[in-house]
Amino acid sequence: MRAFRITPARLAAGILLGSLSCAGVGYAASLGLVSKSLHAWNQTLTKANCNQSAATADDTFVQQGSPASTAGATATTLTIRPTATLQDYAFIRFDLSGCSLPTTGGADSAVLTVRVTTSGNDTISLFPVTSSWSSSTLSWNGVSGLTIGSTATGSFSASSTGNKTVTVTADVDTAIKAGTLWGWELRATSGTATVAIGASENNTSANRPSMTLSDEN
C-alpha cells in the first residue's frame, strides 16, 4: 500500500474544500428561510365600562292567570310564581346602544343585580332571551313566540330579601355580537312561594335592576 503524503498543496486543497463546504451549508439554511412568506399584524383592544341602570332597563312580568294582560311600564315590582296554571315569569333586559359597541366587541365581565323585595323559598333561574320583546306588549300568550334558551345562565335563592347577583358574561358577550341584548326570563325552578323583585319603575332606586359591564371593542 502506498503511503499518503501530506504535501503543502494537498493540505491547502483540503482546507479550501472544507471552507467552501461550510459556506455551502450557510446558503442552504438561508434558502430555507425564503421559502415562506409571512403577513403579521396586531389588533389593539379597547377596554371600557358601560354599567347599566334602570334608565336603560326594560322589564315586565307575565301571568299565566291573565294570559293576555301586560304589566307594561307601570309595575313597580316583578312577580315570579311557580304555582301550576298560575305561573308568573319576569323579564329584564338592557339597551346597550349607548355603549356604542361594535359587533366585533364583547363582554369581559357582566353581572346582573336584582333586589328581592318579597322573599320566598324559591330558586329563581335566568334563561337567555334572544328574540325581541317589549314590556309594553309582552303577555303570557306572547312568551311562546320568543326564543328562550333551555339552559339557565345562572340562578339565585329568593329566600331572603336584598340584592342578588348573577354572572351573565357569556350571554352579554353573545348579545353584543348579535347586535342587541334581549335579556332574560326569570322563573322559579324550585319552590312554591310567590316572590317579587324590584322593577325599573320602583320608587326606591336601590330596588331597581342594574348590570355592571366591562367590555372590549
Added chain:
Amino acid sequence: MKRLVNILGAVLAAALLSAGVAAAASLTFSTGQIAAGSATVTGCTSSALTATRNANNSGNVTQVAVLNVPQACAGETLAVTLENNSHVSLGNSSTTVGACIGGCTVTLTGFGTVSAASVGFYALSLVE
C-alpha cells in the same frame, strides 16, 4: 522547511479569511431575505384582518374568530396569539385556512384558560 511553513501560513490565512467572508455573506444574505419576506405580503392579503373572541361565563376566552379571510389565503397557516398590554403571550393557537368562497371566518380554539379582560392585543400572522 521554512518555505513549507510560509506556504501553510498563507493557505491557512486565506482559508480563515474565506470562512470569515462566507459567514459574513450568510449574515448579509439572511438580512436580505427578511426584507424579501416582507415583500411577499401581497401574496394572499395586504390587509389587517379583524378578529373577535368569545368569552364564557367565567370571562375566559373560548375561541377567536378571524373575519373575512380572503379565499386566496386558503391553505396558509393562520396563527393567533393573545397578548396582554405588555405584549406578553397569554395563549396561542393556529390552524390551516380552509377553502371558502368570497372570504371566510376562521375560528381558532385551544388557547387554554385566558381571561378575556387581560387580553390587550391579538397578534395574528398568516404563513404560506
